Amino acid sequence: MIDKNxxxxxxxxxxxGNLSEAEQQALYCFLLQYPELKAELDDMQLTEVEQPDxxxxxxxxxxxxxxxxxxxxxIAKLExxxxxxxxxxxxxxxxxxxxxxxxxxxxxxxxxxxxxTVVYPYKSELKKQRIVLFPYWKTAVAASVILLMAVGIxxxxxxxxxxxxxxISSLPKTALSPIENKAVSNSLAKRYYPYFTTKNQLxxxxxxxxxxxxxxxxxxxxxxxxxxxxxxLKPLAxxxxxxxxxxxxxxxxxxxxxxxxxxxIGLAWKSSIKREPQSLLYAAAKAGVNKISSIxxxxxxxxxxxxxxxxxSKLDAENQMYVYSSEKR
Amino acid sequence: xxxxxxxxxxxxxxxxxxxxxxxxxVQDTFEKLWRNRKNVNPEKxxxxxFTTAYHTMIDYIRKERRSDxxxxxxxxxxxxxxxxSDLREVLDMALAQLSDxxxxxxxxxxxxxxxxxxxxxxxxxxxxxxxxxxxxxxxKLKAIIGTMEAVI
Numbered sequence: 001m002i003d004k005n006x007x008x009x010x011x012x013x014x015x016x017g018n019l020s021e022a023e024q025q026a027l028y029c030f031l032l033q034y035p036e037l038k039a040e041l042d043d044m045q046l047t048e049v050e051q052p053d054x055x056x057x058x059x060x061x062x063x064x065x066x067x068x069x070x071x072x073x074x075i076a077k078l079e080x081x082x083x084x085x086x087x088x089x090x091x092x093x094x095x096x097x098x099x100x101x102x103x104x105x106x107x108x109x110x111x112x113x114x115x116x117t118v119v120y121p122y123k124s125e126l127k128k129q130r131i132v133l134f135p136y137w138k139t140a141v142a143a144s145v146i147l148l149m150a151v152g153i154x155x156x157x158x159x160x161x162x163x164x165x166x167x168i169s170s171l172p173k174t175a176l177s178p179i180e181n182k183a184v185s186n187s188l189a190k191r192y193y194p195y196f197t198t199k200n201q202l203x204x205x206x207x208x209x210x211x212x213x214x215x216x217x218x219x220x221x222x223x224x225x226x227x228x229x230x231x232x233l234k235p236l237a238x239x240x241x242x243x244x245x246x247x248x249x250x251x252x253x254x255x256x257x258x259x260x261x262x263x264x265i266g267l268a269w270k271s272s273i274k275r276e277p278q279s280l281l282y283a284a285a286k287a288g289v290n291k292i293s294s295i296x297x298x299x300x301x302x303x304x305x306x307x308x309x310x311x312x313s314k315l316d317a318e319n320q321m322y323v324y325s326s327e328k329r
Numbered sequence: 330x331x332x333x334x335x336x337x338x339x340x341x342x343x344x345x346x347x348x349x350x351x352x353x354x355v356q357d358t359f360e361k362l363w364r365n366r367k368n369v370n371p372e373k374x375x376x377x378x379f380t381t382a383y384h385t386m387i388d389y390i391r392k393e394r395r396s397d398x399x400x401x402x403x404x405x406x407x408x409x410x411x412x413x414s415d416l417r418e419v420l421d422m423a424l425a426q427l428s429d430x431x432x433x434x435x436x437x438x439x440x441x442x443x444x445x446x447x448x449x450x451x452x453x454x455x456x457x458x459x460x461x462x463x464x465x466x467x468x469k470l471k472a473i474i475g476t477m478e479a480v481i
Contacts, residue, residue, distance in 0.1 A: 012458050043468075044461055075467045079438075110470035112420065112439035120338035122352060126359045 002030045011041050066093045070100070074107045333375050334359070337382045340436050343424065344386055354389060358382040379441070380451045383433060390429055423473035431466035434459055 002010045002023075010027055013019050019027065031038050064086070066073055073090055076082050082090060094100045120126075293300040334355060342351040358381045362369060369377050424432055433452060437443045445456045445463075452459065 009458075012461060016457060043465070071468060072464065075464050078467065079463065106471050106475055107467060109416065109420070109474055110423075110467050112424070112435060114336075114339050114440040115417075116335075118335075118339050118342065120334040120352075120355055122356075123334055125356070126334060 002026050004034070007034075007037060008044075011044050014041070015044060064089065066090060070103070071107075074104045077104070078107050078111060333378050336375075336441060337378055340379070340433075340440055341382055341386050343421075343436055343440075344429070344432055345389070346421075346425065350389060354382055354385050357385050361385075376447065376450065379437065379443075383437075383451050384453075386433075387429065419474060419477050420470070423470050423477070426473060427466050427469060430454075431462050431469070434462045435466045435470075438463055 007030065010019065010023070010030075014024065014027055031041070066089075073082070077087060077090055094104050289300055337358060338351055338355050341354045342348065345351050345354070358378055361381050362374070362378060424435075427435070430452065434448050434454075437448045437451060443451070445459045448454075448459045449456045454462070
């Protein structure tokens, strides 16, 4: 549909004979609506420069409508659209009248010349952009690594983290058995539960084993809570080390069967050699003997012996003056 | 490539009369060239660049006109330029009064020395249209220059 925004294209198509009948009718209606554009249409009529005949005489060249289409010929000369012969004749036509020359010079002023001093100032950016676009993913990876390193260093060197690590490192190093360790950690976790924000964090604290987990644990715990934990753990520093406890327990057990003939045949449990007291009855009996000993004010030596005949252990008082034991004595 | 950047920048700057906008258009143009580098014939890079720059500029002008800023800027530039008597500035002012298509085809013709056929390819017009636009632009420019010289 022809309108004021596209009428020029319609005019051109009309002049070139490319419009259909319906479009021509639309064009005529449009010109009736806007009669001022009729002059523009007439102005757009291209000057058909007649091709000079090679055999043409000077008389036929004079037939070229320089006068009627003077402006178009001026522009054609400016645009180098004239043939060599036409250009020569038009030059003669111009020189014949100063007014014509002056008019042509006015057209020459419309010829634009580029100001070469105006240059694009950001050429380096164009080159840079071409280089950057390709390895974009490499840059992204490098940036991510740098960012992670920066965040890690920032967290590790933060004053709060340093303080917490210092507190932990100052705690007494107490070796506990696995059972004791679990018991302690459970009790601590239960006691300091309010200091952890989520159950997951609490679970992490309970199950910590590696150094990294400990570090995370340190970050999760409030410094005030750490002070309390420190005071709780300090007494444990004086507790016997688990390894020492095991050693103490193992020593008498190893001595017992060493000098026993029964031990050699796998019957160490039947040996009458002194063994580690294990029976509650033995302890009660010994306590009774000790009581008697205190009453009579005389030390009574006791020992546990095994009676093969009745297959029971007995408390034997070596000082037979005061105490008798069982049937044998 | 650097020579093309200068030429495109001058062409766009004359049309938009705004350095920042011209800079954006040149950047966009070279970015598009880089994206389509595999499909561009190396012998026709200059033509590709000017075609892309022209259409990018037209899009820019349309966008600006929608926000009604472009015409105001043009009027201000015109009023400012009227204070000068230098022929180059008079021409700039006259150029600003041409339509976008007329100004573009004249600039491509005079600045870059493109033929009608090449200009037609860049501006997506046919050769006859290009020729008519150039002839009409010359007449307008001559009329404006004559008027201004008479005033001066």
